[in-house]
Amino acid sequence: MAVLVLAEHDLGTLSASTARIVAAAAELGAVDVLVAGEGVDQVTIAAAAIAGVAHVRVAQSAELNGLSAEALTPLLEHLAPDYTHVIAAAASVGRDVIPRLAAKLDLMPVTDVIAILGPNRFERPIYAGNAIETVTSNQPRHLLTIRASAFRPAAQGNAALIEPVDASGVVAVARFVAAHRTEGDLPDLSTAQIVVGGGVSLGSAEKFALVEQLAGKLGAAVGATRAAVDAGYAPNDWQVGQTGKIIAPDLYIAVGISGALQHLAGIQGAKKIIAINSDPEAPLVKLADYALVGDLFEIVPALIAELERLGVKR
Amino acid sequence: MKILVAVKRVVDHAVRVRVRPDRSGVETDNVRMSMNPFDKHAVEAAVALNEAGRADEIVIVSIGPKQANDVILTALAMGAHRGILIEAEGRLETLAVAKLLKAAADEERPDLVLLGKQAVDDDSNHVGQMLAGLLDWPQATFASGIKVVGNGLEVTREVEFGRTTIAIPLPAVVTADLRLNMPRNAGLPMVMRARQKPLTVRSIAEFGVDIAPRLEIERVSPPPEREGGRIVTGVSELAAAITAELSQLETL
Ligand SMILES: Cc1cc2nc3c(=O)[nH]c(=O)nc-3n(C[C@H](O)[C@H](O)[C@H](O)COP(=O)(O)OP(=O)(O)OC[C@H]3O[C@@H](n4cnc5c(N)ncnc54)[C@H](O)[C@@H]3O)c2cc1C
Ligand SMILES: Nc1ncnc2c1ncn2[C@@H]1O[C@H](COP(=O)(O)O)[C@@H](O)[C@H]1O
Numbered sequence: 087m088a089v090l091v092l093a094e095h096d097l098g099t100l101s102a103s104t105a106r107i108v109a110a111a112a113e114l115g116a117v118d119v120l121v122a123g124e125g126v127d128q129v130t131i132a133a134a135a136i137a138g139v140a141h142v143r144v145a146q147s148a149e150l151n152g153l154s155a156e157a158l159t160p161l162l163e164h165l166a167p168d169y170t171h172v173i174a175a176a177a178s179v180g181r182d183v184i185p186r187l188a189a190k191l192d193l194m195p196v197t198d199v200i201a202i203l204g205p206n207r208f209e210r211p212i213y214a215g216n217a218i219e220t221v222t223s224n225q226p227r228h229l230l231t232i233r234a235s236a237f238r239p240a241a242q243g244n245a246a247l248i249e250p251v252d253a254s255g256v257v258a259v260a261r262f263v264a265a266h267r268t269e270g271d272l273p274d275l276s277t278a279q280i281v282v283g284g285g286v287s288l289g290s291a292e293k294f295a296l297v298e299q300l301a302g303k304l305g306a307a308v309g310a311t312r313a314a315v316d317a318g319y320a321p322n323d324w325q326v327g328q329t330g331k332i333i334a335p336d337l338y339i340a341v342g343i344s345g346a347l348q349h350l351a352g353i354q355g356a357k358k359i360i361a362i363n364s365d366p367e368a369p370l371v372k373l374a375d376y377a378l379v380g381d382l383f384e385i386v387p388a389l390i391a392e393l394e395r396l397g398v399k400r
Numbered sequence: 401m402k403i404l405v406a407v408k409r410v411v412d413h414a415v416r417v418r419v420r421p422d423r424s425g426v427e428t429d430n431v432r433m434s435m436n437p438f439d440k441h442a443v444e445a446a447v448a449l450n451e452a453g454r455a456d457e458i459v460i461v462s463i464g465p466k467q468a469n470d471v472i473l474t475a476l477a478m479g480a481h482r483g484i485l486i487e488a489e490g491r492l493e494t495l496a497v498a499k500l501l502k503a504a505a506d507e508e509r510p511d512l513v514l515l516g517k518q519a520v521d522d523d524s525n526h527v528g529q530m531l532a533g534l535l536d537w538p539q540a541t542f543a544s545g546i547k548v549v550g551n552g553l554e555v556t557r558e559v560e561f562g563r564t565t566i567a568i569p570l571p572a573v574v575t576a577d578l579r580l581n582m583p584r585n586a587g588l589p590m591v592m593r594a595r596q597k598p599l600t601v602r603s604i605a606e607f608g609v610d611i612a613p614r615l616e617i618e619r620v621s622p623p624p625e626r627e628g629g630r631i632v633t634g635v636s637e638l639a640a641a642i643t644a645e646l647s648q649l650e651t652l
Binding site: 094096101152154155156159177178179181182183184185186187188189190192193194195196197198207211212213214215216217218219220221222223224225259260261262263264265266267268276279280304312315316321322323328329336337339347348354358359360362366371372373374375376377378379385388389392393396398400 | 411413416417419426493494495498517518520521522523524525526527528529530531532533534538539540541542544554557558559560561562563564565566567568569577578579613614615616617618619620621622623626627628629630631632633634635636637638639641642643645646648649
């Protein structure tokens with residue numbers, strides 16, 4: 087049994103989730119990684135270094151830049167017969183391409199997998215994580231997206247074989263117009279060990295910086311509720327929840343967040359949760375491991391000062 | 401331009417569902433149902449294109465039980481012109497839904513199919529991409545902006561690193577994210593008028609599509625319960641709790 091993992095990458099950097107997807111895929115068979123795009127040498131090297139990867143297959147073509155579903159689908163259709171499983175992270179590229187590929191191959195995909203119980207048995211959440219489905223697929227081939235946060239990363243230090251794949255026939259239909267990237271050198275939200283999340287109660291983009299300061303102090307990634315993103319206080323790629331990113335940090339600090347079920351869907355995997363909220367009845371206060379009830383505008387600056395005093399540095 | 405919009409009737413997004421004691425699924429009896437939230441944004445986008453003179457006909461299609469009439473009526477009240485209900489009892493897999501929508505698209509020949517990015521019951525996020533694959537049309541998923549430019553669309557998509565804008569030719573499939581627009585609430589006169597609009601009921605059998613399930617759902621379980629914790633009394637206690645967690649991390 088061999089498994090193909092589609093690598094997600096941006097600006098010449100391999101996505102941090104790839105090592106986790108490889109670790110999950112290794113439960114299913116020998117793992118090959120597909121790297122698609124132009125100028126992907128660094129991405130290829132990074133993929134080859136992940137423990138458990140047998141081959142990195144490289145499809146070089148400008149038509150694959152942007153990793154559009156229209157360009158990737160025929161390429162994956164062509165490679166799929168060599169594999170029992172074709173897998174991508176449950177992130178924007180994988181979510182875009184795997185269902186399209188599935189329809190082309192007349193297969194039902196299993197997406198957002200959080201546990202692999204066997205070669206054809208998987209667990210996936212439904213209803214914003216309020217229920218977990220155990221699914222068996224008796225299809226000849228399995229197309230999966232996997233939640234990176236549900237798996238630990240594979241180790242580094244491998245040197246997998248690198249081999250080219252013919253991508254000469256690939257054509258992108260979509261034309262690139264513009265990209266808006268959130269600048270900054272914060273840790274990757276989906277895989278961060280610590281995340282500080284802020285809600286709409288921060289009140290403005292300027293005041294949302296308080297959340298970012300606390301995150302900076304802890305070397306944490308920054309998350310936000312949909313309400314905070316909709317209000318323009320935080321960029322969309324910080325949204326955590328059913329329709330944003332799913333995170334599973336060791337520590338999640340929720341600042342002024344009520345804990346709507348769509349938000350909780352994104353943090354179920356967090357090991358420890360701390361809530362700072364003025365409302366003792368807020369759902370997040372009730373389920374947090376530690377909660378401090380009070381005004382975040384007093385608590386957060388005092389907390390930063392206290393962490394400073396204790397010499398916390400990460 | 402003619403637009404087809406797919407809408408699904410789902411358990412209302414505000415309901416916290418419970419898993420049935422026999423683990424066969426979630427309890428949906430006597431639970432409030434409504435239009436999938438993402439699909440409202442898809443309908444709103446279509447109606448806005450109509451109002452801007454970019455689209456002349458909006459056809460709504462829903463696959464589900466008789467009661468799915470309600471969500472079609474909601475869409476008609478928002479400003480769509482006609483509805484099609486493909487009657488289906490019980491659960492359909494997303495691939496079957498996509499095949500039925502493909503059959504509907506073959507009949508209707510729209511220039512654009514709008515869908516929600518995901519249905520909040522199964523949380524699949526499949527159907528738009530599958531439909532685009534079956535039709536061999538370009539797709540723009542997770543849209544937070546749609547502009548008609550020349551003979552095609554410029555669509556802004558919400559992605560991992562932020563946002564990206566792409567240009568695609570028509571015909572195409574676009575799936576709506578929640579930041580695409582603000583869906584309107586139709587007033588009573590619009591709701592009354594919606595009842596006069598044409599609504600065709602079709603049976604699945606008419607389409608000759610293979611809807612046999614490919615996956616077996618062994619069971620549906622509740623998620624692990626979280627133990628509620630404790631209230632700390634002040635900032636220094638909170639800081640101590642955080643540093644204790646941090647030192648645990650360092651030893652990993
Ligand atoms: C289909 C759908 C999908 C959704 N997807 C997501 C998603 O992915 N992610 C997501 O987050 N949401 C999502 N939502 C929205 C979700 O339902 C909630 O509306 C949102 O999470 C609420 O955000 P919030 O906690 O910032 O705001 P609120 O619910 O308004 O909570 C604000 C909290 O701040 C507290 N507060 C106010 N002032 C202070 C103060 N000075 N100090 C301390 N505490 C204070 C209040 O007590 C309250 O608990 C979705 C909704 C729908 C319908
Ligand atoms: N039964 C259905 N009837 C009509 N449209 C549907 C149905 N199921 C899914 N859709 C559409 O496909 C989108 C994505 O659904 P899903 O892939 O199930 O998450 C939804 O937002 C709807 O627009």
